[in-house]
Amino acid sequence: MSSRYLVRFDDLCPTMNWDVWNRVERAMLSRDVRPLLAVVPDNQDPHLTVQPARADFWEQVRMWQRRGWTIALHGYQHRYVNQNSGIIGRNAYSEFAGLSEREQEQKIEAGLRIFAREGVRADAWVAPAHSFDHTTLTVLARHGITNISDGYALRPYADGEGRVWTPQQIGRFIDMPGGVWTVCMHFNSWTDADIVSFETSLQRYQGRIIRFADAVREGETRKASWADSALATSLRTVRRVRSVIACA
Ligand SMILES: [Zn+2]
Numbered sequence: 608m609s610s611r612y613l614v615r616f617d618d619l620c621p622t623m624n625w626d627v628w629n630r631v632e633r634a635m636l637s638r639d640v641r642p643l644l645a646v647v648p649d650n651q652d653p654h655l656t657v658q659p660a661r662a663d664f665w666e667q668v669r670m671w672q673r674r675g676w677t678i679a680l681h682g683y684q685h686r687y688v689n690q691n692s693g694i695i696g697r698n699a700y701s702e703f704a705g706l707s708e709r710e711q712e713q714k715i716e717a718g719l720r721i722f723a724r725e726g727v728r729a730d731a732w733v734a735p736a737h738s739f740d741h742t743t744l745t746v747l748a749r750h751g752i753t754n755i756s757d758g759y760a761l762r763p764y765a766d767g768e769g770r771v772w773t774p775q776q777i778g779r780f781i782d783m784p785g786g787v788w789t790v791c792m793h794f795n796s797w798t799d800a801d802i803v804s805f806e807t808s809l810q811r812y813q814g815r816i817i818r819f820a821d822a823v824r825e826g827e828t829r830k831a832s833w834a835d836s837a838l839a840t841s842l843r844t845v846r847r848v849r850s851v852i853a854c855a
Contacts, residue, residue, distance in 0.1 A: 610783040611817050614642040615756060615775065615791045617681060617733065619668070620650035621660035624795045627802060631794050634806045643756060643789070643819045644671060645681035645733035648718035652685035657795050665725040677819035678727055679756060682735040683714040693738040695757055697846070701738035712746045719750055731756050731819060737775070744770065754823050759839035761786040763826025771826040773819065774835075776842060780808040786838075787822055 614635070619628075635642060646668055647655065661667075672678050682702045693704030703711050722729055731754040732739075732747050739757075747753070753770045760774040775789040792805070809816070 608785060609815065610785050611787050611815050612780060612812055613773065613787065613789040613817060613819060613822055614640055615645065615733070615789050616642055617645040617791060617793050618647060618655050618685070618795055619644050619681070620647040620655050620685075621662075621664040622650065622656040622658060624657040624797070625661060626658070627794045627797045630802050631797075631805065634802075634809055638809045638813050638816075640809055640813070640816050641674070641676050641818045643677040643679055643731065643733075644668075645679045645756075646722075646727070647681045647683075647685045647735075648721040649684050655685060655795065665727065668725065668727050672727060672730075675818070677730045679731040679733040680715075680718055680722065680729040680752065681733045683718040685735045687736065691738060691740070693734070693740045693743075695734075695737040695739075696843070698736040698738055700736055702735045703743045704738045704740040706742070708742050708746060711742055712749075715743075715746050715750060730754060731773075733757070754819075756789060756819070759842045760831055760835035761838050762829065762835070763787055763822045764829045764831040764835065765827055767830070771823045772831075773822040773826060776838075779804075780812055787817070787825070789822075 668678060685702065687700040687702055689701055689705050690699045691701045691705035692699045693701055719729060729752055732752050733756050737757055748769065755770055755772050756775055758772050758774050759776055760772065763771060763773040765771050773789060775791050777788050777790050778792065780790055
């Protein structure tokens with residue numbers, strides 16, 4: 608089977624870059640691409656304060672969800688409190704990993720309360736900085752969230768504890784021989800050229816872009832295999848080498 612792709616955008620909040628977003632949204636609508644959107648319930652991260660807050664933010668989120676776009680809980684306040692990289696190990700800072708169960712529960716409950724107040728359902732979990740731990744997963748499951756968008760694998764899989772993992776491996780569209788690839792993008796800093804390149808990618812990959820719900824359905828009946836572990840090992844190695852080169 609040829610490769611398939613999932614579009615994921617992170618860091619949606621009232622003060623995001625609406626100028627870029629409006630163009631990105633139009634591009635997805637025109638090609639009927641249904642993305643996974645990671646929404647910050649109560650943003651306190653100054654890096655995500657790009658434009659004045661829009662009062663109708665939550666109305667927008669409800670509209671995206673009604674449209675069949677997937678809404679993920681993206682942490683609580685997007686505020687990093689330690690240097691813990693969690694079980695994914697991608698960034699040495701976290702809002703969750705390493706905190707007590709009680710602290711994590713308070714944050715997740717606070718985030719979900721905001722979602723509930725605004726009439727938004729959390730379809731999945733997207734950790735800020737990809738950083739979370741087993742305690743986070745336990746707390747999320749207790750609150751009915753068992754779809755995780757993260758980790759390294761070739762395709763979505765079930766972990767035997769009732770969770771479905773849809774891997775997140777790349778930051779832009781790349782030709783792959785097979786597998787399900789989540790392309791995770793941060794539009795807040797996009798230039799004109801980035802938007803054009805995104806539009807070109809949508810045109811090129813249109814027929815191979817799936818919805819998060821399709822990925823989850825596929826993952827429900829599949830266990831991780833040796834090929835997933837092999838891919839995970841090589842991606843982790845590439846990232847480690849890159850960080851060494853970046854530091855040199
Ligand atoms: Zn984020």
